[in-house]
């Protein structure tokens with residue numbers, strides 16, 4: 001078959017590589033000057049930075065992790081790190097997850113957290129129903145103290161909205177319930193680990209996270225056309241027409257709102273649903289510093305409070321690979337989310353760095369490089385209407401003959417490993433289609 005893949009982020013190129021391996025003729029059409037999307041990295045002199053915040057190689061799915069590591073050159077091409085993440089809680093460093101770090105808070109805050117946690121625990125045991133909105137869910141799951149001292153300020157900082165307007169279902173599995181015994185142990189100073197998710201991760205030795213994308217394209221056997229913004233897609237007979245070229249199959253991975261106007265045969269109500277889907281955007285500051293001594297062996301830290309400036313997370317990026325910064329230097333990534341209303345000019349960037357200085361993260365006078373990258377499509381706005389809208393949109397695509405997947409190609413809150421896992425599922429679907437010749441609806445578990 002001749003297959004068009006729209007968008008050359010990790011979803012698009014991972015699928016293209018697999019389809020080309022089956023002997024299909026695959027053309028990836030990518031708007032930017034090079035592939036990678038949110039996985040792109042860039043260089044400034046001897047510094048390398050990721051463009052969309054700190055990325056790590058990690059997967060619960062061993063097949064996917066092995067696939068990703070192989071694209072990055074395996075053990076020889078990657079650095080393995082034991083995760084060490086903390087929360088900057090006022091003037092304290094609290095181990096993450098916060099529940100397991102509770103013993104590091106002030107005594108008053110420990111009492112607030114434990115009292116609230118026990119109350120919430122009892123209320124759940126007495127049958128308090130799981131709230132549909134995220135604001136109430138935090139109280140229901142963690143209680144008032146944890147909510148007030150971390151969860152609410154941190155989440156307000158990242159999502160930039162009233163948390164009661166957000167759905168709660170997307171957190172299931174991302175924030176597992178900590179056993180009450182662990183919390184009590186942590187409160188009296190006995191170390192507890194918390195969930196082991198990402199306790200070890202990998203990062204490409206050279207070239208930043210983008211090395212994953214380059215390793216997927218190299219020898220991938222597909223045609224990659226960059227600088228091509230897809231403008232017009234329509235069904236024509238048994239196949240498709242994409243900007244005047246004929247294809248047997250089209251797979252979209254472009255953010256749906258960025259491809260919607262190009263797809264001629266979208267019904268009006270699906271178009272309206274897509275137009276109502278909102279992204280949360282992300283300005284990523286790339287900071288190079290001169291060092292007198294090595295950076296602390298931290299992976300990343302969370303900054304929940306307004307007085308720490310607008311940054312919600314700082315990655316200690318030169319700890320991921322020694323090749324991310326030149327000798328005698330270190331580097332950070334500082335993530336600031338917004339809803340399309342932020343102008344990251346030089347003065348604003350300097351203000352962010354000053355706030356990080358006050359929070360004790362870095363010394364502003366040692367900063368030798370300060371750049372930023374604005375990523376329009378970074379996080380999914382999980383508002384209460386989101387699920388109904390996206391289900392209608394996915395359902396139309398899955399029965400239309402078009403295939404769509406990807407972080408914003410399907411609006412799934414997925415990391416790159418889950419994008420690769422989805423690419424494997426779509427690959428299987430196309431195999432079946434090629435074998436039987438029937439266009440069955442796409443079913444992604």
Ligand SMILES: Cc1cc2nc3c(=O)[nH]c(=O)nc-3n(C[C@H](O)[C@H](O)[C@H](O)COP(=O)(O)OP(=O)(O)OC[C@H]3O[C@@H](n4cnc5c(N)ncnc54)[C@H](O)[C@@H]3O)c2cc1C
Nearest residue numbers: 007009010011031037038053055056230406407414415416
């Ligand atoms: C802050 C942050 C931290 C993250 N951390 C991690 C992490 O630690 N580990 C991890 O694995 N993942 C992480 N992720 C998630 C990861 O970045 C994404 O899951 C993944 O990059 C999504 O890939 P994609 O191909 O689906 O989409 P995208 O990367 O968005 O790719 C879509 C592509 O479509 C192109 N495009 C747009 N319009 C058009 C058009 N009209 N025609 C042609 N092309 C077009 C774009 O240029 C882009 O290249 C993180 C994401 C964020 C925002």
